[in-house]
Amino acid sequence: MKRAKLLLLQVLVAVVVIVIWHLISATTLFGDPKTMRFFFSTPIDVGGRIVQWVIGGTVWYHLGITLLEAALAFVIGSVGGILIGFWFARRPMVNAVFDPYVKAANALPRVVLAPIFALWLGLGIWSKVALGVTLVFFIVFFNVYQGVKEVSPSVLANARMLGMNERQLLRHVYLPSALSWMFSSLHTSVGFAMVGAVVGEYLGSSAGLGYLIQQAEGVFDVTGVFAGMFVLTACVLVIDWLVTKVENRLLVWRPQPAMASN
């Protein structure tokens, strides 16, 4: 009952927004509809464009490219973050030496790297993957580093007393702890992989959702921009839902205070 009511209210918000949007673009309430349509398009046009894309099949190709870029960025960035994070956490000397550079690199707005990557790697998918990697890497890196550092000293001492050697400690203590931190940042890192892909496409490419939006913008096709945005949003929502599922599965051992009330 409560759930249904909540869902109803949530849908109501969308309906209100779309109705206002429609009123803006179809009536004189907020100004000349013609001008308004130029800036905001209309919900019906945007819906029509999305349907046209889905049926015509164009959107699947671009979506596929974007998802491929995001997936590659996520995998490469995560693997790199895990390996380097472990290395830094277990070798304080290495960490101390590289610390200012890591901080500097992380402070740099990654978008400015996009032109460099386009120059180095061309306009194909790899320049977008590289941009995504620079975003994902640091999130995973910091979380894995923290995960290894924050292993409870008593769990560690206990594991040692249970006879674990260094390799077994890595497998049974450090790795699960690091991965739990990494998984808890899964939403952020997956999101940033998408951001890297789309921003990269937007700045220069020949395919992908970012490309679609950029092309539409180039000819003042606001309908196309909005349609691209909605497809992107829907796609991110689906991914986020999947990540939640994966997270619940992988972190089943974590105390979840919310679970009691469900």
Next chain:
Amino acid sequence: MAQAAVISQQPGSGPDAQSAAVALEGVKITFDLPDGGTYQAVDATDLAVRGDEFVAIVGPTGCGKSTLLNAAAGLLKPASGTVAIFGEPLSGLNRQAGYLFQQDSLMPWKTALENVAIGLEVAGVSGKEARDRAREWLGKVGLGAFGDRYPHMLSGGQRKRVGLAQVLIRDPKIIFMDEPFGPLDAQTRLIMGDLLLGLWSADRKAVMFVTHDLEEAISLADRVVIMSAGPSARIIGDYPIAIPRPRDISEIKLDPRFLAAHREIWHALKEEVLKGYRQSNGGA
């Protein structure tokens, strides 16, 4: 003043260093402070524990009881003095020992069963056999039906039971326990004490049991060792407990021998507790 009169003769009640499971001789433990100085936690301490003896170590909080245990377990190296395990000097971790810690130290990402089985698995026992024996041990500590629970789904007392099974399944010759039942409520502590004594009586090992609770120490141990307040804590008393086994922990407090032992030891301990309390509140 009063405690000087009741210090009992240590050589009389303890075993000699050769036959002992754990023998600490002149063990001194210091820590480096951040400001460059050193803090002497434990002053030259001798203590020997027989292979089938249950020794409780009691002292005011912060007196270095756990530190002494960690030195015997090889988790930290004494500044001077020797630690010998069954006559052999200890280097590195004490491989003959199991350690039940005060804090939660189960691996939270493993189920109760996996936590108990892990000690065997890392020693090379096959996965299936380790699991079978872990199931058996979970049964012994009364958690047969809880094998697939993760630690956060268990109560504090249940987690301690898992910890106990985790330590005992490896069949260590020496067991160190650092206020293992400290965080539990009074009733659960009694039940855990009973469980521990039951398991220990069935297969006697050397036990060093650190606690700040004198009643718990007397009801469980063969010998109660008293430490002075830190810094530079040392052993100031060593009392054999002559209450016959098997003991019923919930009833033992009414036993006149318990009361006599309690009176005598508390007399020595009280001064130290007050001293420790004054020190920890020193500035105030």
